[in-house]
Amino acid sequence: MAKKEERFTEILSEGSTMTCRRAVFVDKETGVNYLWVHSGYAGGLTPLLDSEGKPIVTSVDKK
Numbered sequence: 001m002a003k004k005e006e007r008f009t010e011i012l013s014e015g016s017t018m019t020c021r022r023a024v025f026v027d028k029e030t031g032v033n034y035l036w037v038h039s040g041y042a043g044g045l046t047p048l049l050d051s052e053g054k055p056i057v058t059s060v061d062k063k
Helices: none
Strands: 008-015 020-027 033-039 042-047
Antiparallel strands (some): 020 033, 033 042
8 A cells, every 4th residue: 555645744843842842834735834833732733924914835846
């Protein structure tokens, strides 16, 4: 059975896994960038927006 390609790729990781961790993920299908913040038992995910309120999109190489 072929391995399924993962949809998201992590492009930035900061902080410690024990306290507060920040990461940026890119959706390989849409190119939209997301910020993930994790602190203790809480976490949140949000799209990154530019100064006009539009999602930040990274060009993706579609196969």
